[in-house]
Amino acid sequence: MSADLDPPSDGPWAQAWKRLRRNAMAIAGLVVVSVMALAATFAGTVAPFDPRISESWETSLPPGARHLDLVNEFVVTAGQAPRERDVPPWLHDGLGDGHDHACELDVVAEEVKQLRVTMDGAKVTKIQGDGARTLAKVELGPEDHLRVKDAGTRIEAKALEPGMALPEGVPAKTGRWVLFAEWVRIAPDAKRTVRVAYGYGTVSAVTVAGAAHAGEMRIRAEHVRDLRVDGARKEHVHVLGTDLNGYDVLSRIIFGARISLLVGLVATLVSLSIGVLYGAVSGYAGGRTDVLMMRAVDVLYAMPYIFLVIVLLTVFDRNLIVLFVALGLVQWLTPARVVRGQILSIKRREFVDAAVTLGTTPWRILVRHLIPNTMGVVVVFTTLTIPAVILEESFLSFIGLTVKFGGEPIDSWGALVDSGRNALGVNGERWWMLVFPGAAMSLTLFSMNFLGDGLRDALDPRQKGRG
Amino acid sequence: MSSNGPLLDLRGLRTHFRTDRGPVRSVDGVDLSVAPGESVGVVGESGSGKSVTMLSVMRLLPSPPAMHQGQALWKGEDVFGWGARRLRSFRGREVAMIFQDPMTSLNPYLKIGVQLTEAVQLHLGLDHAKARDRAAEMLRRVGIPVPESRLDDYPHQYSGGMRQRVMIAMALSCEPQLLIADEPTTALDVTIQAQILELIDAQRRASGTGLVLITHSLGVVAGMCDRVVVMYAGRVVEEGRTEDLFGDPRMPYTVGLLRSVPRLDVVTERLVPVPGTPPDPQRLPSGCPFRVRCPWAEARCAETRPELRDVAAPGAAPHRIACHVDITKAAPREPASGGAA
Amino acid sequence: MGRYVLRRLLWTPLVLLVLVTLTFALIKAAPGNPFAMDRVVSEEIRAQLEARYGLDKPAIVQFGQYLGRVVTDFDFGPSMKFKDRTVNDIIANGIGPTMLLGACAVILAVAIGLTAGTIGAVRQNSVFDHASMSAATFGMSVPNFVTGPVLVLVFALSWKALPVSGFDPSFSLLPALGIAALHVAWRVTERIRVGPAGFSWGREFACLWLGLLLAAVTSVVTLLARSPTLILPAVTLALPFASRIARLMRAGMLEVIGQDYVRTARAKGLSETTVVVRHALKGGILPVVSYLGPAITGVLTGSLVVEKIFAIPGIGREFVEAALSRDYMLVLGIVVLDGLLLVLFNLAVDVVYGFLDPRIRYE
């Protein structure tokens, strides 16, 4: 009995799919949306970097910047020709030419994580970071180590002049020095040289560790006993660059998609459930109830909704539940109206009469027979509501009403766009931080809208304009 | 331009629609002529290309998708050779058209008065006041009471029958030489169909206007038309003076049509046609398109398409059919049981 | 027509009342007493609030007092954040820039959208049609908080052709310009006869059209000359609406051009221009008119973003700031005001719709 009363069998859906397949733009939209959804679901594996971990020496890298993870250690003994297998491709030039007491490193790389120069019995006379951004402070650490420490500020060139006062308690003496520079970043336009000059003694080791993403580094050391380079083997590419904090933009977009799509999906389900139920009840009840319920919808329709949502988010804690409720509340009106119309037209059909005569309860008729028949509309509305909700959520994050997702610093697309906007720089030189999240967002909305339009045409070909 | 030549003369008119699924041959070689003042009935099952033929003559089909071939001569000039200006002076002024559905044929956003006056202002050069007088006069002629006050009403304030009257008034207001009425009563209540047809007939007789009346009703044709043209699958299959064609149908399709009408003097709503269905204009069969439904069909009917040929007695008015078979001599097969096609 | 307008008019206070009640209730439902949150409210303001709204009294009384003040004195109360400013002050300062921005955006959107949509429909499948529809589909999908910064990036930061942000308060000529443009258009269309002769709908439309185009052109020119700061915001705000209007107009016109009555008009021998202008436009523009209601909501919403991006001191920015700093009185005031604007605009749109569609008017 209920077999032929059940929701549309394969027939109309298969037909709709056939029609949809002829719509190239809708299919393209479907592909994009699917890719986005997959990437968002498996963000952990798909994203090249963990968007919660940043490397502070990697801030503001332009798109396509390559990043060499220096995982191996290379030791080059001074005075010897470097052995082929030990030397990374960017390490060349003769090491040592017979002079004592001088070590000069030409670091032809944009950044070096650690530069460690170990000297035996040498007295530091001068340390110059030429164009080094953060070579800021030189101090003697415990165990008589000379440290060049990151002070976080940008200094074009800082010299430790001979006789310059060393930090208190540290005698300018001969001994075993370790020149330890962390986060040596060499400005791209400066002469990329870090020069370490010392009075006497021997450099026993130079260690370069960390990132040298330009892929080229030349170290020329004179009478270096050991030149140790933590070498580069693993290469990562920041396809879309990194942001001001060194987070990989692509990874942030992928993880942001997760938030945006999740919010879109859940809020859409919330609103559609409300809308379908409300519309179905209103349409099925008919009469006075129907008029009253639809008047209420009319009144709510006239509200400046987004303002109320903002009030809601201002008043209550900004958590996910409130966000879902707020967004769900905005979107249920249109489906309610449309579903009501559908129900009004279906409820006169024979199978409903049949069910009524069989003594089925109204609720059951509604849930078993009427609502399933509105599924076409519901599918269309789902695809059209998701982008609307995504847009709204992003809008809210953009104006600053960001919602915390379990305390993790993962931003939705709106927040990414906002931070990208703030990071542009006076000449727009850091454009990628804005353009890529914006493009991802636009592309997704674009695709979803196309898919939704295509679905509507496919499910209800009569609505389509003629010719 | 000669006074005794035909007003309208279609020669091998073809109208094909380009669609995604190949061309639709809706009108596939129509020969038809209308003399001044003459009334010609065009009958045929729906889909046989009657409307498309007439819309092609008016050049009202957007092209693409409609592609025309052949000639449609208006007083000897080919309509398809005209530029926009000549075409505009032709439409409405020389030939006017009444459409099937008066509910959708009037602009719902414009007052009836505006819709009536714009053509006379354009074609007859009347000023606004005179045009309004003329519009009221036309409304009175088509039997609308208190026409002056109804000029400022909108179409939705008129009933279906009244709207069709307005359409007739609009069509005749510029005194065209030919009126094309495409199933003017199909969309109307049975009760007012006869009134509207009488109105058309009376008005066109009064002004000596030629008439092409497209209809499903053979009864109407018998009462109103001097000549009848029977169309099938985008072609004219029989054509002759009304009494000849009705008295002595020579094309099997016409025979079937006439047989399906119980009485000729009764206005029937739709005719119950010959068993079987008309062919899909996208996949016309070879040879004679009617052969699959034809009780007289022979082998040659599948081979060549029959051309129109005159079968009238020498000296008599032409009576032409497109059929290989002489049904006065050959015997039909037993009527196919049910509808085999 | 009168009854139709009246019915719409009666609708207005109801919607507003629901809006105020809803907002007020929301604020009241907040954890803690929002009006007495000492975190944000200084003693002075709290005293003011208490005096005016009796914060110790039950919520319903407070609501009544608030409503009373709003209705009788149009007084939205003191701001909870700024000691010396009332909500009315803030709104009075902000409404000008917001309205100006909104007006620019609407004029641009309507002028561009109608023109592109009509040309696209009349020249269906032409290069223009394809280009403008692709652009429109794109423009509809790109959110304005992406468009805005990208426009800034391209025109202000890279190309340096336009200022990045800010607002030039000396500029307030636009509404006058719009009216002047309409007037000029009315005069010009007296000469041009659209269609053969006499009364026609053509003139009204041609006039509106020309007026809009003139207004758009003059506003762009004037904006460039006098207040270039408003160009990027106006374009940003207008873009999605122009796109949507273009698509609606095209679809509406195509729908109408396929109608039997347009065929009737052609069969009369009318020129293509007359057919389009007199017979097709009125029906074709209806979807656009019904969209104007939602569009104005969108413009107000969009102004929140655009004013933030371009640092325009309008009520949109005030609203966002008030929301972020939990200045509830200001939030409430702006919600009510925007609700009022929306309802009034929707009323106007309904009247225009009834004016265009006789079937509604005489219903």
Ligand SMILES: Nc1ncnc2c1ncn2[C@@H]1O[C@H](COP(=O)(O)OP(=O)(O)O)[C@@H](O)[C@H]1O
């Ligand atoms: N624009 C069109 N595109 C494709 N096919 C069309 C078009 N207009 C009409 N046809 C087809 O042309 C055939 C003839 O139509 P028509 O002339 O309206 O028939 P009728 O004789 O009933 O007036 C029909 O099969 C119809 O499907």
Ligand SMILES: [Mg+2]
């Ligand atoms: Mg027809």
